[in-house]
Amino acid sequence: MIDDRMSYFIDLPAEVGYSIQEIKEITGLNSDRIIDQLGMINEWLMKFSYQQIYWEQDKIYFSKQLADKWLEIQFGKKETEIYYSEHERQALLYLLTMISEEDLSVYHYQDFLQVSKNTILADIKKLRQELSKKRITLDYSRKDGFYLSGCEEQIRIQAHQMIAKTVLSVSGKWGLKKGLRKYSKTFEASVRSYFFKAIKSSELVIVPSRIEETIYFMAYILWRAKRYSFRLDYQTDIALKELNAFYGSQMFLAEFPEILDLENEQLYFTLIFMTITQGEIRDTALEFLLECASQIIHEMERLAAIEFKSYRKLLLDLFYHLVPAFFRINYHFSLSNVLIGEIKEQYGEMFTLTKKALHPLEILVDKSIPDEEIGFFTILFGGEIGNQRELNRVVRYKALVLCPSGISSSLIMQSELKELFPTIDFSLTTTVDQLESISESDYDVIFSSVSLNTHKKTYLVNPIMSQLEKNGLIRKVQEDLLIPGIVVPSIDEIIDTLLPYIELKKDVTKEKIYRILNRKMINKLKEKEDGKPMLSELLTTDMIQLTDEKLNWEEAITYAAQPLKQQRKITEPYIEAMIQKVKDYGAFIHIGKGIALPHARPEDGVKELGMSLLKVEEPVLLLDDPKHDITIFICLAAVDNEMHLKALASLTKILSNKENLEKLLAAKDQETIIQLLMEGESL
Structure with a gap:
């Protein structure tokens, strides 16, 4: 693709010759890159039958037509091939109005979007209906044309949501560039250049998949900030000034002196930086999120009845992702996760448990966590559980996992691939842009979601594969690398x-x-x-007991575990281990109102996967603590970290549904309990 910095070149007077050295100084590109870019530009000019760039006496000349057709050259498409969806039209209409420096009319919208007057009027009506839900109005007066009214913070939040979705398509990106070029041919390139300069100087680590939407958002906000601003609350001001990103924001905004309120915008742009910045353990202002990450991990261990062995590594990985997620959620910056549908379908039980485990973050931000955010945390935990499988294997090949959209997508691929190829080491996960920085001696093969120009053996895969795609990939890799196993015929x-x-x-x-x-x-x-048993398959009639006996908490766990022992799914030492865990770690088995999940490690005496349930008439005080009164004990005998997750996900859904939970706690017989468990599975 054509480098945005070449737009500096086209902003100069046409029909004037420029040397390579002059273009280097103007664009900041090296000679080889410039020559390569000029060659690409000429290829498209020739294809479109436009006047080409030409060399004469060591000078480079171009026509005014190049500047006029710059978007077509950048995208390799003619504008007549660009069709905006209804959502894109309304988003661009909103963004044009947000940064307008002229009196906008219906005609201006028509001319920009190349659609009929009736289409524009229909779009304005629908846009106004949507904006009214956000307390924003699209107003019109003969004197000022169309303009936006409402809370400035909400106007910006709406702009971010629209840009995050619009930037995902070619037509959307075209419209975003065109909107900025309406006032400056080089503004986007300048924003992009100063952004990367500030990131480098302030030593921030950014999430690659968020870069594009952030640059466009910054560009549109910078243009609006010439005339509009707003204040964040005092406590937020103090907190943001302590972050390393504040220095990056100051550096960045120093390049844009026309801003109306520099001090407030430095704080606002610090927020923007933090929504795409990986957590930095040395940033003391973020220690509260490190504590939150620890709480989330312990909550997941409690809910999923597992124990993460590489705790410190998981803590850091979770913290790195938690930092930008916290700022996105807390300050209403939307996140586009195009894979959320596949994640919820293929990792349903893990998604349910992760959603519940994120409760500490929910308390911190005092908001519900969007599904798109939960999806990325789901993959993080799912990948870690997959990593913990005890595989007696000899690693024969080292693989590099690449994805252009960011580390999160690469982690999804890594998790999928580890399932399919246990004899391959998938420890290296990165983005396509960082490929050149990795030594070829560090890997043998590449699994990538895009085509690459490399002599290394490369397999093209989707971030989340269908079952048939997995089958085909297994066959291909086994044939190429002679990995032991059954090759499934096509x-x-x-x-x-x-x-x-x-x-x-x-x-x-x-x-x-x-x-x-x-x-x-x-x-x-x-x-x-999908071979994992459901909750109702494990908690059958013979595994459910009800009693009116008065029991202490140790007796209750022992009583609850008897069906598992009688069917030889566990041994006596496992019951002792469950009780000892509570003595050692406290009332961690209390997973919801009146529900306890006693469990221990598989090696403590599990012979076969199983669950048993005991409902007591009189609540039992766990550790004799009134804060932990238990009515239902569900003993879990897990054989690994995964086979029981579907059952626990269903249990979590029941606990999250107030009506079903109350019915379960009030149940008087086995049949009612089984019926409620089955209903919980369909939630």
Whole structure:
């Protein structure tokens, strides 16, 4: 793609010759990069039949047409090929109004979006309806044209939400660039350049996948900040000034002297920096989030009945992601996570447990956590649980996992790939942009979501693969790398093998057989993948007890565990271990109102996965503490860190539903309890 810094070049007078040295000074690019960029520009000019750049006596000349057609050159498309969706039109209409320095009319919107007057009027009506929910109005007067009214902070939050979605498409990005070019051909390039300069000087580590939307957001806010500003609250002011990002914000805004209220904007842009900045352990102002990360991990261990072995590594990984998430959630900066649907579908039980485990963050921000944010934390925990499998394996190959959209997406891929290829070391995860900084001796193969120009063996994969895609990838990797295992034949090979020995019925084609076999294979693979038992499959009638006996907490755990012992799913030492865990670590097994989940490690005496439930008539005080009165004890015998997660996810849903929880606590017989458990699975 054409470098944005080349736009400095086109902002100069046309038909004037410039030397390579002059272009270097103007753009900040080196000679090789400039020559490469000029070659790419000329290729598109030739393709579009526009006048090309030419050299004459060591000078480079271009026509005015190049500046006029710059977006077409950058995107390799003609503007007639750009079609905005309804959402994109309304977002761009809003953003144009937000930064307008002229009296906007319906005609201006028509001219910019290249649509009819009726379309614009319909978009204005729908946009006004949406904005009214945010207490923002799109007003019009003959004197001032269209303009936005409302709380300035809310106007900016709305702009960020629109940009975050619009930047995901080519047409959306085109519109965002075009909106900025309406007032300056070089402004976006300047924002981009000063942004990276400030990041480098302040030694901040940024999340790659958030860069594009942030640069556009900054550019639009900077243009608006010439005429509008607002104050954050006093406590926020103090907190932000203590962050390392405040220095980066000061450096960045020093390049934009036209801002109306520099001091307030330095604080606001510190917020923007923090929404994309990886947590820094040395930043003492963020210690409260390190404590929150620790609480989240302990909550996940409690809810999922697991123990993370690499605690410090997980704590740092979680902290790095928690810092920008905290600032996004707390200050209403939206997060686009296009994979959230797949995450919720393929990691449903982990998503449910993660949502519950994020309760410490929910308390901290005093807001519910958006699903998009929960999705990334889900992958983080899911990957860590996958890492803990005790695999007696010899690592034969080292693999590099790459994704252009950021570390979070790479982690998703890494988690998927570790499942498929336990004999490959997937310890290296990074972004495509950082590939050159990694020594080739550090890896043998690459798994990437985009094509790469490299001599290393590379496999193209989606961040979240379908079952059929996994099957095909397994086959390809096993064939190439001779990894031990059963190579699953492709559907084409199965059909080709069968055809010589069968006679097809009328109207039955090879393609039809392919579709049927393809569908059946996907269903079978899903059944195999989803082999974790449900809560109702573990808590059957013979595993549920009710008693009116008066018990102390140790007796209650022993009583609750008897069905597991009788069916030889656990041994006596496991019951003793469950009790000892409570003595050692406190009432951590109290997972919800009146519900306790006694458990210990698999090696303490688990023979087979199982759960048993005891409901007592009179609440039992765990550790004799009135704050921990328990009505239901659910003993868990886990064989590993994963097989029981679907059951616990269902239990978590029941605990999160006030009505179902009350019914469960009031249940008088086994049948009612089983019915409630089954209902909880469908929530």
